[in-house]
Amino acid sequence: MLVLLCYPILLLTVKGGMNGLFFLLLITSVFCLFRTPKPLPTSLWDSYSIAFAIAMSSPMLAVFLSQAYHGAFTAPPYDAPSRFLLAIPIFLALRQVKMSTITMLQYGLPLGALSALLYAVFNLRTWNDGLDFVNHIHFGDSVLMLGFLSVLAINWQQRDRALVLILKICGLLAGVYLSVRSGTRGGWAAIPVFIIILFLSRNPEKPWHKLAAALLSVLLLAVLSYVLNDTVHQRLDMIYHDLAGYYHGNKDTSIGVRLQLWQAALYLFVQHPIFGVGPDGFAQMMAPLSDSGMLTTTAASLGRGEVHNEILAKTAGMGIFGLLSILSIYAVPFIIFVRSTRSPVAQIRAAAFIGTCMVAGYFIFGLTVEIFNLKMTAAFYSLTVAVLLAAATHKTASQVSHV
Numbered sequence: 001m002l003v004l005l006c007y008p009i010l011l012l013t014v015k016g017g018m019n020g021l022f023f024l025l026l027i028t029s030v031f032c033l034f035r036t037p038k039p040l041p042t043s044l045w046d047s048y049s050i051a052f053a054i055a056m057s058s059p060m061l062a063v064f065l066s067q068a069y070h071g072a073f074t075a076p077p078y079d080a081p082s083r084f085l086l087a088i089p090i091f092l093a094l095r096q097v098k099m100s101t102i103t104m105l106q107y108g109l110p111l112g113a114l115s116a117l118l119y120a121v122f123n124l125r126t127w128n129d130g131l132d133f134v135n136h137i138h139f140g141d142s143v144l145m146l147g148f149l150s151v152l153a154i155n156w157q158q159r160d161r162a163l164v165l166i167l168k169i170c171g172l173l174a175g176v177y178l179s180v181r182s183g184t185r186g187g188w189a190a191i192p193v194f195i196i197i198l199f200l201s202r203n204p205e206k207p208w209h210k211l212a213a214a215l216l217s218v219l220l221l222a223v224l225s226y227v228l229n230d231t232v233h234q235r236l237d238m239i240y241h242d243l244a245g246y247y248h249g250n251k252d253t254s255i256g257v258r259l260q261l262w263q264a265a266l267y268l269f270v271q272h273p274i275f276g277v278g279p280d281g282f283a284q285m286m287a288p289l290s291d292s293g294m295l296t297t298t299a300a301s302l303g304r305g306e307v308h309n310e311i312l313a314k315t316a317g318m319g320i321f322g323l324l325s326i327l328s329i330y331a332v333p334f335i336i337f338v339r340s341t342r343s344p345v346a347q348i349r350a351a352a353f354i355g356t357c358m359v360a361g362y363f364i365f366g367l368t369v370e371i372f373n374l375k376m377t378a379a380f381y382s383l384t385v386a387v388l389l390a391a392a393t394h395k396t397a398s399q400v401s402h403v
């Protein structure tokens with residue numbers, strides 16, 4: 001319970017805190033599974049567990065196959081995939097604990113967003129710097145996710161008291177505020193999706209006239225943000241200027257560089273469709289592609305750092321196996337969460353909607369940045385998905401009263 005409470009708080013405030021608690025929970029989970037009578041109960045190792053295990057182990061397999069084909073084995077490419085793999089025993093162990101243990105996460109989420117706000121106020125030199133251990137894009141995306149997960153967790157375990165309700169709403173406000181101040185416009189694309197998921201979670205009958213009203217509210221909110229907030233106004237205006245500049249030959253803008261790198265990633269995938277160019281191969285291909293004229297010097301230089309798209313990065317680096325692996329860690333949990341949203345048990349339903357938001361958000365974040373190129377974000381995603389999936393497929397939750 002302490003780990004589930006604290007890991008969102010340490011995510012953006014303590015360097016290494018996220019991974020430290022991840023491994024602490026892993027050790028605890030392995031110990032709990034070791035104490036479980038063998039073989040594991042069939043209710044624990046069911047189709048959900050098998051599907052989750054296959055999906056979360058696939059990134060490790062994709063890296064190994066690509067490295068084996070190229071005959072070059074290095075350890076760093078296994079860093080993030082290992083977090084996905086090690087989330088499997090955590091998921092299995094959490095499926096055996098009481099639901100009240102898992103729902104402790106609902107307090108950690110808003111406290112995480114508020115802790116990030118306090119840390120940013122006292123430690124950031126400028127809002128675009130990011131933290132000393134995470135850049136402003138990953139920071140803005142992560143805190144935005146914490147904020148919306150906070151409000152989705154309202155009334156998760158029971159009807160929230162006033163102080164708890166205020167805490168979760170403040171978590172949302174802190175997340176949105178920090179995301180706007182960080183200027184990470186790629187993450188803003190997820191906000192309408194978050195609002196729709198929030199609406200559906202509170203309206204299980206899905207009245208379409210209310211959904212239409214919610215969509216109009218989202219549109220109105222976007223227009224007001226553009227008109228009233230200078231940061232939003234400037235960042236969105238830059239999209240038009242970057243695209244116009246790209247059309248007229250200025251390719252070294254933020255969007256122009258991304259378009260060049262995405263084109264290069266697709267080109268490399270077509271040339272190496274099965275095993276890709278290797279987990280580290282994209283960076284090594286920047287010089288040849290720059291010499292050929294496909295990339296500008298600026299794009300090639302930035303491409304040595306990342307592709308700015310999670311799916312294309314895995315596809316170019318590890319071919320079809322990389323593509324299938326990255327899609328599986330999104331699709332498998334998402335499908336299970338969506339199925340669980342139809343559960344008659346309120347706590348399972350709530351966990352399913354929170355999980356749906358988590359997966360959808362990281363999928364959208366990954367369209368404009370390699371969201372899992374940091375171990376801490378890979379650990380946060382894999383652990384949070386494991387926790388929420390354990391709650392959404394919980395076997396004993398049917399014994400609790402409905403909210």
